[in-house]
Amino acid sequence: MTTVSAIDREKGTAFLPRFDAQGLLIAIAVDSITREILMVAYMDEEALAKTRETGLAHFHSRSRGKLWLKGETSGHFLRVQETRVDCDQDALVMLVKPEGPACHTGATSCFYRKLEGEELAPIAG
Amino acid sequence: MTTVSAIDREKGTAFLPRFDAQGLLIAIAVDSITREILMVAYMDEEALAKTRETGLAHFHSRSRGKLWLKGETSGHFLRVQETRVDCDQDALVMLVKPEGPACHTGATSCFYRKLEGEELAPIAG
Numbered sequence: 001m002t003t004v005s006a007i008d009r010e011k012g013t014a015f016l017p018r019f020d021a022q023g024l025l026i027a028i029a030v031d032s033i034t035r036e037i038l039m040v041a042y043m044d045e046e047a048l049a050k051t052r053e054t055g056l057a058h059f060h061s062r063s064r065g066k067l068w069l070k071g072e073t074s075g076h077f078l079r080v081q082e083t084r085v086d087c088d089q090d091a092l093v094m095l096v097k098p099e100g101p102a103c104h105t106g107a108t109s110c111f112y113r114k115l116e117g118e119e120l121a122p123i124a125g
Numbered sequence: 126m127t128t129v130s131a132i133d134r135e136k137g138t139a140f141l142p143r144f145d146a147q148g149l150l151i152a153i154a155v156d157s158i159t160r161e162i163l164m165v166a167y168m169d170e171e172a173l174a175k176t177r178e179t180g181l182a183h184f185h186s187r188s189r190g191k192l193w194l195k196g197e198t199s200g201h202f203l204r205v206q207e208t209r210v211d212c213d214q215d216a217l218v219m220l221v222k223p224e225g226p227a228c229h230t231g232a233t234s235c236f237y238r239k240l241e242g243e244e245l246a247p248i249a250g
Contacts, residue, residue: 010230013244020187026151026165035160040151040216062145085245086235087228091165093236103212105135110211111218119138120210 009089017048018090022062025090029057029070029102031109032081032095038102039110041068043092055080057094076100134214142173143215147187150215154182154195154227157206157220163227164235166193168217180205182219201225 004016019025024042031038043051044060046067051058057078061068071077078096085092103110113120129141144150149167156163166184168176171192175183182203186193196202203221210217228235238245 013246015240015243015245028153028162028165030162037153037155037162037218039211040153040165083240084236084248085238085240086165087230087232087237088235091235093162105212107212110213110216111209112212113210115140115208115210118140120140121138123209 006088010087015085016089017045017085017092018088019045020090024060024062025092027051027057027059027092027094029078029094029096029098032097036109037111038078038096038098038108039070041070048092051080051094057096070102071099074100074104076102078102131213135212140210141214142170142210142217143213144170145215149185149187150217152176152182152184152217152219154203154219154221154223157222161234162236163203163221163223163233164195166195173217176205176219182221195227196224199225199229201227203227 009016017025023044027043028040029038041059047058047060057070057080059068077099080094080096082095083092101108112123114123134141142150148169152168153165154163167187169185172183172185182195182205184193184195202224205219205221207220208217226233237248239248
C-alpha cells in the first residue's frame with residue numbers, strides 16, 4: 001500500500017484522486033465556451049475511468065446505485081475537453097461541450113433559479 | 126411532516142434544500158466578476174443558515190466534523206452576492222466576492238491544475 005501525503009496531492013504532478021468514505025468525488029461540468037456551470041454530480045472510480053476512456057462524462061448515481069452515462073437516454077452527452085483537479089484532489093471541474101440541454105428539465109444548466117429571500121426566482125438569460 | 130415531491134423541488138418557487146443521508150449538500154463558490162470556480166465544499170443545515178445570516182460563506186468540514194467559516198484564520202472570506210439552486214435542490218452555486226485567494230495554497234482557485242494524460246499540469250493564467 002502506498003501512502004499519499006497531503007503535500008503529494010497538493011504540489012505533486014501525479015493524479016491521485018481522493019475518493020471519500022463512500023468512494024465518491026465531486027465532478028462539476030462547465031460549458032467550455034460559455035463557462036456556465038451546467039451540473040454537478042458524483043463520480044466513483046468506475047465513472048472516472050469510463051469518462052477518461054470514452055471522453056463522455058459518466059457519473060455514479062447515488063439514488064440508483066450505479067454507473068450513469070450522462071445522455072444515455074436523452075442523447076445529451078457531455079464531451080469532456082479538459083479536466084481540472086482541485087488542491088486535495090477530491091473534486092474535478094470538467095470543461096465540456098454539451099450535446100443538448102444539460103438538465104433533465106430541458107434547461108441549459110441545472111442552476112436555473114436563484115434564491116431571493118425565501119423564494120426561488122428564474123435566472124434571466 | 127411535510128412531503129416534498131420532486132416536482133415541487135424542480136418547478137416550485139419554494140427553497141427546499143435537499144440534504145443527503147449525511148445531512149450535506151454541495152456548495153460551489155464562483156467569483157462573481159471573473160466567473161472562475163474558486164472552490165467546492167459541503168454545507169449542512171447550520172452552515173447554510175450561517176451563510177444566509179452573515180453573507181459570508183460557511184461550510185461543514187467533514188474532516189473536522191464542524192462548522193467552518195471560510196477565511197476564519199486567513200481572513201480570506203467569500204462574500205456571497207447571489208445563490209443559485211439546482212433542479213433537485215441538493216447543490217448550490219454561490220457567486221462571491223473573494224477577499225483574497227480562495228485556496229489555502231495561496232492560489233486564486235483550488236482548481237489550479239489540469240489533467241494531461243496521467244499527470245497534472247499548471248493552468249496557465
